[in-house]
Amino acid sequence: MKIILKNSALAIIVALFFVSCENGKEGNAGVTIGGKVENPQDKGVISLSKISAGKREVVDTLYLDANNSFETTVETTGPEFYQLNFYNTQVATLIVNEDDLNVVAAGNERNGKLEITGSKDMEYMTQLQDIMKKQQEEVQEINKEFMAARNAKDEEKMKNIQDDFLLMQEKKKENIKKQVEDMLPSLAAIQAMNFFNPNEDFEFMKSVADRIAEAHPNSDMASFYKKQMDDMAKISVGAQAPNFSMPTPEGDTVSLKDFRGEYVLVDFWAAWCKPCRQENPNIVEAYNKYKDAGFQILGVSLDKKREDWLKAIEADNLEWTQVSELKYWQTPIVQEYKINGIPFSLLLDPEGKIVAKNLRGDRLHEKLAEIYGS
Numbered sequence: 001m002k003i004i005l006k007n008s009a010l011a012i013i014v015a016l017f018f019v020s021c022e023n024g025k026e027g028n029a030g031v032t033i034g035g036k037v038e039n040p041q042d043k044g045v046i047s048l049s050k051i052s053a054g055k056r057e058v059v060d061t062l063y064l065d066a067n068n069s070f071e072t073t074v075e076t077t078g079p080e081f082y083q084l085n086f087y088n089t090q091v092a093t094l095i096v097n098e099d100d101l102n103v104v105a106a107g108n109e110r111n112g113k114l115e116i117t118g119s120k121d122m123e124y125m126t127q128l129q130d131i132m133k134k135q136q137e138e139v140q141e142i143n144k145e146f147m148a149a150r151n152a153k154d155e156e157k158m159k160n161i162q163d164d165f166l167l168m169q170e171k172k173k174e175n176i177k178k179q180v181e182d183m184l185p186s187l188a189a190i191q192a193m194n195f196f197n198p199n200e201d202f203e204f205m206k207s208v209a210d211r212i213a214e215a216h217p218n219s220d221m222a223s224f225y226k227k228q229m230d231d232m233a234k235i236s237v238g239a240q241a242p243n244f245s246m247p248t249p250e251g252d253t254v255s256l257k258d259f260r261g262e263y264v265l266v267d268f269w270a271a272w273c274k275p276c277r278q279e280n281p282n283i284v285e286a287y288n289k290y291k292d293a294g295f296q297i298l299g300v301s302l303d304k305k306r307e308d309w310l311k312a313i314e315a316d317n318l319e320w321t322q323v324s325e326l327k328y329w330q331t332p333i334v335q336e337y338k339i340n341g342i343p344f345s346l347l348l349d350p351e352g353k354i355v356a357k358n359l360r361g362d363r364l365h366e367k368l369a370e371i372y373g374s
Contacts, residue, residue, distance in 0.1 A: 031096050034071035035103030037086060038113065040064055044087030048072060051081040052220045078218030079187055090114065095121055095187055124188035127179065131195070135172070173201070180208060185215030190225055199357040202236045205229060235337050237354050241266070241346060244333045246300065246323035249310055254323050256298065261350050263371060264296040265359075268337075268344040270303045271312035276343040279360055280316040286364050287320060293372045296320065302342060304328045 033048070048060040062070040062084075074082065079097035086092070086107040092114055094101055099119040106112025116122050142165050149157040176195050183189045189208050196205055206229045213219075213226035233239065245255040256266065267283060269276035287297055301324035303309040313322055325331050337344075347356040347367065359367050 030073045030075055031098065032071060032073055032100040033082070033084075033094065033096070033103065034069065034100070035105065036067070036069045037064060037105055037107040038068070039106050039108035040068050041087040041089065041108060044089070046070065046087065047085045048074075049083045049085065051083060053224045056083065078216050078220075079222070080219060081187075081221055092116060095119070097121075121186050121188050124183045124186055125191065128188065128191055131172075131176065135195075138168070177204065184208065185212050187212060187216070187219070187221065190221075198232055198236075202232065206233060206236075232338055235346070235354065235357075237357065239354050241348050241352055241354055242333075242336050243352075244336070246325055246333075248321065248323055249306075249313070254298070254321055256348075257352065259296050259298060259348070260352055262294045262296045263350060263355075263368075264298055264348050265364075266298050266300060266346045266348060268300045268302065268339055268342050270301055270342060271305075271308040272303065273342050277312065277316065279343050280318065282361055282364065284317055284319075286368055289365075290368050290372050295368065295372065298323065300324065300331075300333070301326075302328055302331055302334070 037046070046062040046064070047058050048062060049056040049058045051057075059074075059082075060072050062072055064070055074096050076096050079095055082094045082096050084092040084094065084103060084105070086105055090105055090107055090110055090112055092103050092105055094103070094116065097119070101116060101118040101122075104113065104115040106114065116125075142161060146158060146161050149161060173195060176192055180189050180192045183192065189212060193205050193208065198205060209226045209229040213222045216222040234242065241256060243256050245253050248254055256264075265283070265286075269280070271277070283297065287295065297320035299313075299318060299320060299322040301309050301322060303312075303324055303326055306326055309322075309324055309326065312318075333339075337346075343358075343360065345358055345360075346354050347359055349355050356367055
């Protein structure tokens with residue numbers, strides 16, 4: 001099922017940097033970044049940007065000599081991310097720490113030749129790039145098989161393909177965990193986190209962030225990544241869900257703590273969110289099956305228009321408590337709960353602690369059957 005996504009700081013880390021970092025003594029008076037552009041362009045420039053807290057800041061403009069080579073020096077007190085932008089066409093992401101780096105770029109095409117050497121961390125990143133490339137190829141092949149099975153209306157084969165894929169992913173994650181242990185405390189491990197799910201692998205991801213930050217106390221990016229994980233810890237499984245209060249369609253104020261004493265599914269959705277609307281019948285089924293046993297739901301809408309919100313509640317037969325501030329992504333609880341996509345849900349126990357996240361489809365029914373019995 002597709003998920004409606006919103007930009008987030010953590011997503012910036014994972015998507016923006018395919019990076020590496022030198023493991024060793026912190027800081028260096030000056031690191032040389034040099035290299036060559038094989039196909040220089042007549043228009044545009046070559047810029048060097050520092051990436052800090054998910055933001056880019058241009059720090060230098062580079063010029064080629066007669067041999068189409070360039071060189072600059074960067075001062076650093078700890079490993080940080082930088083990017084070389086060749087004519088707004090090709091981008092090379094670097095980690096600058098102690099070792100000089102050499103970059104050979106095509107310069108004239110986005111996915112053209114790009115070689116970055118000079119540190120152990122770049123070797124780690126090559127490993128990760130190979131894993132990612134192989135995974136993309138595997139996913140494409142599995143998608144073809146799944147589509148063929150769906151076109152043939154072979155539901156058993158579709159399920160087998162899904163089960164095999166999930167098993168393959170779990171085995172791959174275990175192998176990557178071992179590789180991450182070899183990489184630490186390199187910042188390359190941050191990129192490896194792209195293979196993991198915070199809802200399922202949070203403790204491992206948090207431990208990686210802590211170890212990187214401890215090893216690189218002077219690195220802005222290490223500190224930034226740790227802060228992202230510390231913030232996510234507030235809504236991890238086992239944590240106490242932050243309380244909030246919002247108005248119902250009738251104008252009454254309802255608080256999350258009002259649901260203490262029963263299991264409650266906190267469901268973030270919106271009338272405009274197609275995946276949310278597709279999931280609603282499944283939630284309705286679960287509610288009708290377990291409401292007499294005490295199961296509760298609190299729907300939190302990220303709608304903008306009251307009329308759309310109310311129509312969707314009626315059309316989808318959502319009988320449980322609904323609240324909304326009608327502020328779209330500006331709803332304050334979105335930031336506190338670190339929500340970057342909907343549908344998003346949390347299952348809380350009677351004490352208000354998070355016991356599961358994003359239970360959809362059969363997974364929701366399986367968890368409720370575990371709690372209440374089938």
